Amino acid sequence: MAQPAPMAQPAPVTGEQVMAAARANEERKARSIWLHAWHDPVAGLKAYSPCVRMADISGDRDSKLLVAGSDRKLKIYKGTSLLSENVLLDAPVSICTFYPDANRPKLPSVAVAAGSNIFIYRNLRPYYKFPLPTLPVSPKEAAAWEGMRLGRTSIAEAKVALAAARESGVALTSVSQELVAADDEASAQQLVDEHKDLPLIRQTVCTCMEVLKREMEDEDAVSMLVVGTESGLALVLDPSGSTILVNVQLPSPPAFMAVGGLFTVDYRIVCACRNGNVYSIKNGELSGSVIELESMPCGLVRLDKSILVGCMTNVVHSFHLKGRKLYSIYLPAPITCMQLLAITKTRSIRALLVALSTGELRLYNEKHVVATLQFNEPITAIRFGCYGREDSALAVVGESGALTIKMMQRLADLEASTTPPGPPPEQDVPLSIPKKTKLYVEQTQREREQATEMHRVFQRDLCKMRLATARAYVKIITDGQGPMSYSAGSALRLTAQVQGLGPRFKIKLELQNSGSKVVTDMSATFTYNSMLYRLKKSVFAVPVLIPGLCYRLDADVEYVDENGGGADAIRVMVCSPKSSLPALSAIVNMPVSEGLFSQY
Amino acid sequence: MGLFKRLFGQITPGKNKVRILCIGLDNSGKSTVINWLKPKKAMAQDVVPTVGFSVEEFTKNGLSFTVFDMSGQGRYRNLWEHYYKEVGGIIFCIDSTDHIRMCVAKDELDALLEHEELRSVPILFFANKMDLPQAVGPVQCVQNLELSKITDKPWHIAASNALTGEGIDEGITWLGTQMGRAARAK
Ligand SMILES: Nc1nc2c(ncn2[C@@H]2O[C@H](COP(=O)(O)OP(=O)(O)OP(=O)(O)O)[C@@H](O)[C@H]2O)c(=O)[nH]1
Ligand SMILES: [Mg+2]
Numbered sequence: 157m158a159q160p161a162p163m164a165q166p167a168p169v170t171g172e173q174v175m176a177a178a179r180a181n182e183e184r185k186a187r188s189i190w191l192h193a194w195h196d197p198v199a200g201l202k203a204y205s206p207c208v209r210m211a212d213i214s215g216d217r218d219s220k221l222l223v224a225g226s227d228r229k230l231k232i233y234k235g236t237s238l239l240s241e242n243v244l245l246d247a248p249v250s251i252c253t254f255y256p257d258a259n260r261p262k263l264p265s266v267a268v269a270a271g272s273n274i275f276i277y278r279n280l281r282p283y284y285k286f287p288l289p290t291l292p293v294s295p296k297e298a299a300a301w302e303g304m305r306l307g308r309t310s311i312a313e314a315k316v317a318l319a320a321a322r323e324s325g326v327a328l329t330s331v332s333q334e335l336v337a338a339d340d341e342a343s344a345q346q347l348v349d350e351h352k353d354l355p356l357i358r359q360t361v362c363t364c365m366e367v368l369k370r371e372m373e374d375e376d377a378v379s380m381l382v383v384g385t386e387s388g389l390a391l392v393l394d395p396s397g398s399t400i401l402v403n404v405q406l407p408s409p410p411a412f413m414a415v416g417g418l419f420t421v422d423y424r425i426v427c428a429c430r431n432g433n434v435y436s437i438k439n440g441e442l443s444g445s446v447i448e449l450e451s452m453p454c455g456l457v458r459l460d461k462s463i464l465v466g467c468m469t470n471v472v473h474s475f476h477l478k479g480r481k482l483y484s485i486y487l488p489a490p491i492t493c494m495q496l497l498a499i500t501k502t503r504s505i506r507a508l509l510v511a512l513s514t515g516e517l518r519l520y521n522e523k524h525v526v527a528t529l530q531f532n533e534p535i536t537a538i539r540f541g542c543y544g545r546e547d548s549a550l551a552v553v554g555e556s557g558a559l560t561i562k563m564m565q566r567l568a569d570l571e572a573s574t575t576p577p578g579p580p581p582e583q584d585v586p587l588s589i590p591k592k593t594k595l596y597v598e599q600t601q602r603e604r605e606q607a608t609e610m611h612r613v614f615q616r617d618l619c620k621m622r623l624a625t626a627r628a629y630v631k632i633i634t635d636g637q638g639p640m641s642y643s644a645g646s647a648l649r650l651t652a653q654v655q656g657l658g659p660r661f662k663i664k665l666e667l668q669n670s671g672s673k674v675v676t677d678m679s680a681t682f683t684y685n686s687m688l689y690r691l692k693k694s695v696f697a698v699p700v701l702i703p704g705l706c707y708r709l710d711a712d713v714e715y716v717d718e719n720g721g722g723a724d725a726i727r728v729m730v731c732s733p734k735s736s737l738p739a740l741s742a743i744v745n746m747p748v749s750e751g752l753f754s755q756y
Numbered sequence: 757m758g759l760f761k762r763l764f765g766q767i768t769p770g771k772n773k774v775r776i777l778c779i780g781l782d783n784s785g786k787s788t789v790i791n792w793l794k795p796k797k798a799m800a801q802d803v804v805p806t807v808g809f810s811v812e813e814f815t816k817n818g819l820s821f822t823v824f825d826m827s828g829q830g831r832y833r834n835l836w837e838h839y840y841k842e843v844g845g846i847i848f849c850i851d852s853t854d855h856i857r858m859c860v861a862k863d864e865l866d867a868l869l870e871h872e873e874l875r876s877v878p879i880l881f882f883a884n885k886m887d888l889p890q891a892v893g894p895v896q897c898v899q900n901l902e903l904s905k906i907t908d909k910p911w912h913i914a915a916s917n918a919l920t921g922e923g924i925d926e927g928i929t930w931l932g933t934q935m936g937r938a939a940r941a942k
Contacts, residue, residue: 191859194855235856545854
């Protein structure tokens with residue numbers, strides 16, 4: 157038979173080298189890029205990402221953390237301590253800081269969007285309130301109230317008219333809605349008395365708010381607020397926050413906005429709306445390209461030329477600003493927050509932070525995970541920015557209200573290329589395959605040709621062995637032939653030992669109950685060749701065997717054959733009165749007795 | 757100045773160039789510490805954040821004493837390691853009021869300690885700004901930065917107030933002794 161061709165030469169790298177490189181790579185990954193700065197488990201914050209921002213609000217280059225909680229409290233943290241706490245008039249939806257003018261010292265104003273107003277704070281004091289524009293009141297509704305004011309229609313009639321108007325698709329003012337919903341006459345009467353002489357106002361509420369720079373990219377350049385409303389408006393306010401400069405009607409209320417560019421040069425507002433579409437406003441005009449999502453958006457981040465939209469179906473889609481789809485990131489759990497991670501000062505990095513409902517926080521560079529961080533509760537808010545004097549700080553608010561601050565290592569490796577996707581490194585390790593000898597080849601040949609027969613023989617032998625084993629086992633447990641007994645639910649163990657040279661011997665028995673139940677009324681006896689041996693006492697009563705204890709029995713044996721030099725086996729049996737078979741037995745092979753010096 | 761006499765008295769004459777590196781995070785008070793060490797007339801009234809680094813040279817008793825005052829700002833921290841060569845001693849300033857950035861200080865320190873060129877170079881830590889109420893003591897600093905894990909080089913920590921010079925004498929005296937010992941051993 158021809159010798160098979162020699163094996164291909166293994167690759168020049170050895171297995172150790174490959175594994176060492178993989179291990180080094182893994183170690184570097186394992187060392188987290190996040191430094192733990194501070195954790196306050198009882199901060200008691202209730203906030204979502206838009207309500208958590210970092211800003212240098214006192215102008216001392218020591219950036220603060222602002223948290224507008226849904227418990228209507230504006231908390232400001234400096235370092236590891238709470239600097240101040242203000243009460244808000246309404247539950248906030250977003251908090252932003254912006255620079256209203258270029259005057260020095262440059263101090264940002266804080267804007268809190270809550271209900272139908274935007275509250276602006278300067279130096280941590282309420283400064284100005286911007287009410288969102290009111291909406292037109294439908295003529296049907298106005299007529300109903302006019303009728304009530306003049307006493308021409310009763311309250312009940314007006315209620316019916318208003319309900320009918322609502323049915324036909326008219327958006328009612330909040331007062332009318334309250335009136336329709338009022339179920340007893342007294343409260344309806346009171347409501348009408350209070351409101352019939354006031355002008356009807358239909359208000360909208362704020363849904364999101366971001367900041368747009370006016371003419372310079374600088375961190376402290378003059379900036380303006382961009383506000384999204386429940387009525388589907390996107391508003392751009394002037395830097396003082398008192399007048400509306402741009403007003404764009406969207407087909408649906410925006411839930412998330414991402415703002416980029418400069419107002420006086422070129423800007424774009426991307427809005428992820430409640431109808432599941434993403435619209436884009438370019439320089440004040442609603443652009444024609446619409447991105448239709450397969451499910452509701454739950455997060456929006458803009459990276460340079462692309463936008464990332466998180467969806468309720470556990471996926472993040474990346475689109476080019478013009479609407480072309482780039483890639484998708486599929487996640488193992490629902491997304492709870494999404495945030496941009498941007499480092500500009502020491503190096504230029506823009507990456508995506510995604511928090512999952514499992515408490516995992518992932519950092520994606522493009523579509524590659526470059527770091528993960530596990531929290532022991534779901535995250536409700538994340539914000540990355542400058543905190544204290546650190547430029548790359550991360551604030552995380554957990555579901556329990558805990559606040560965690562992490563800081564990114566200065567030299568953290570965020571390159572996606574360090575994790576090459578594909579097979580694990582073990583695959584490149586060459587296996588140490590032995591040389592193919594002639595014997596090996598012949599064996600293989602035989603195995604190939606007579607496989608069926610070999611298998612059959614093997615199976616038969618295996619069956620035989622199993623049968624032999626089973627038989628031996630059955631014999632042991634039923635016959636009491638072994639030194640162990642498991643009958644009657646107890647487990648006994650017997651060991652026997654012979655001492656002496658002869659003609660007198662001593663057989664030492666050790667009986668142990670290794671079960672858990674007490675065994676009673678046992679007896680140990682010996683059967684022996686009475687021509688050779690004589691026992692002083694051949695039956696020992698064992699009244700009780702307590703589990704765990706070791707019972708010793710000593711039997712004196714005398715060798716009595718006058719010829720001497722002989723030996724025989726003595727059988728020891730432990731019997732119970734309940735069974736005709738011994739519970740256990742052992743054979744003691746007696747040694748050859750020394751010469752007999754009998755006195756008889 | 758008695759302090760300098762003390763410092764240089766312990767360094768063997770002949771080897772008359774002593775290089776000291778002053779590092780630490782930004783705003784920790786490095787420049788203020790060095791300013792206080794300068795002779796009275798050379799002292800600056802106002803210390804501003806350092807850009808890049810600055811070199812201060814003092815000559816005393818025929819010895820020249822070079823201190824590299826590095827900037828602690830994130831974007832300049834990668835300069836530090838370029839000045840580790842032939843360093844006789846290191847002063848590491850810790851802003852003991854900046855609790856939130858202790859982890860960053862520790863991270864930078866760990867990188868420094870791993871450096872081959874600084875093996876057995878004495879390190880003096882200043883737990884600076886001890887006058888401020890939020891300041892933590894040197895014991896807490898040792899704990900936060902895990903200084904007790906340093907085994908391959910002599911180190912010492914002193915609480916200091918760089919504005920009044922309190923505690924600086926003590927630290928510098930220690931550093932002088934250590935550098936003198938190292939110089940004699942050469
Ligand atoms: N209260 C107090 N303030 C101090 C102390 N030391 C320094 N400062 C102040 O801290 C600020 C920063 O000091 P610098 O010496 O400029 O800090 P630095 O470490 O040189 O900073 P960079 O050059 O940016 O790395 C200054 O305003 C000092 O006045 C101190 O011991 N106590
Ligand atoms: Mg300085």
